[in-house]
Amino acid sequence: MATLEIHDLHVSVETENGPREILRGVDLTVKQGETHAIMGPNGSGKSTLAYSLAGHPKYTVTSGTVTLDGEDVLAMTVDERARAGVFLAMQYPVEVPGVSVSNFLRTSATAIRGEAPKLRTWVKEVKGAMERLSIDPAFAERNVNEGFSGGEKKRHEILQLELLKPRIAILDETDSGLDVDALRVVSEGVNRVAESGEVGTLLITHYTRILRYIKPDHVHVFANGRIAESGGPELADKLENEGYEAYVKGGATA
Ligand code: ADP
Ligand code: MG
Ligand code: MG
Numbered sequence: 001m002a003t004l005e006i007h008d009l010h011v012s013v014e015t016e017n018g019p020r021e022i023l024r025g026v027d028l029t030v031k032q033g034e035t036h037a038i039m040g041p042n043g044s045g046k047s048t049l050a051y052s053l054a055g056h057p058k059y060t061v062t063s064g065t066v067t068l069d070g071e072d073v074l075a076m077t078v079d080e081r082a083r084a085g086v087f088l089a090m091q092y093p094v095e096v097p098g099v100s101v102s103n104f105l106r107t108s109a110t111a112i113r114g115e116a117p118k119l120r121t122w123v124k125e126v127k128g129a130m131e132r133l134s135i136d137p138a139f140a141e142r143n144v145n146e147g148f149s150g151g152e153k154k155r156h157e158i159l160q161l162e163l164l165k166p167r168i169a170i171l172d173e174t175d176s177g178l179d180v181d182a183l184r185v186v187s188e189g190v191n192r193v194a195e196s197g198e199v200g201t202l203l204i205t206h207y208t209r210i211l212r213y214i215k216p217d218h219v220h221v222f223a224n225g226r227i228a229e230s231g232g233p234e235l236a237d238k239l240e241n242e243g244y245e246a247y248v249k250g251g252a253t254a
Helices: 046-054 078-084 101-113 119-132 137-141 150-164 180-196 233-242
Strands: 003-015 018-031 035-039 059-068 086-088 168-172 200-205 218-223 226-231
Touching: 003 046, 003 200, 018 035, 018 046, 018 059, 018 200, 018 226, 035 233, 046 059, 046 078, 046 086, 046 168, 046 200, 078 086, 078 101, 086 150, 101 119, 101 137, 101 150, 119 137, 119 150, 119 180, 137 150, 150 168, 150 180, 168 180, 180 200, 218 233, 226 233
Parallel strands: 035 200, 035 218, 086 168, 168 200
Antiparallel strands: 003 018, 003 059, 218 226
């Protein structure tokens, strides 16, 4: 069972006024087959956590450790992280001019598996995954992220998740504008990979509504750059009713 372990992670971001500490001691363990939801108010550092795990150059780890089965993730390049089985949905948020979805997926799969997937089986795999996600076949020939709507970006994300079969998936639901349709696609995809038992998922979200479709095993409240409280699905219900007020700066548990 693959295990991602984050221990006492401190991360700073470079600003005009010098470095600013955003993550202040994150502790979290995600095992293959588990679904964790990280929820918290805007600006609490949720995306910073995702970017840090992705190895984004703007974020500097000042102390703490991140390991995957004991291997130092922080010492790995972005590509090495992907090969080790850590999937970060926002790893390629940008447009990739002239690269079709279909080519992009095959190149990614080749990099991760260490050999090019056999064309015949690969075409079948892609077709099946696209059908499950109700994606129009023409989508495969479009250029990555070029003119993608929020919903199409999410579908592409989940398509990657299903085809690349990572051991640990980190999904940052940065797009608060997800419509119900996109929400359903994301949820079904996440539930499908969760049911496979092969993927550990870290679902980062501000809104509780996605948790009507996805039942996480663990819910963590993120506030002021660290996990303020952890619990089961009932914690999401509490957040839906009471909001994050108790956790923000000056609040009882902040
Ligand atoms: P969340 O995803 O929980 O809304 P973020 O991780 O995006 O929070 O941001 C946490 C804090 O760090 C915010 O105050 C934000 O302004 C700041 N921050 C994040 N990234 C940068 C950056 N690249 N430059 C300056 N400040 C940043
Ligand atoms: Mg730990
Ligand atoms: Mg965010």
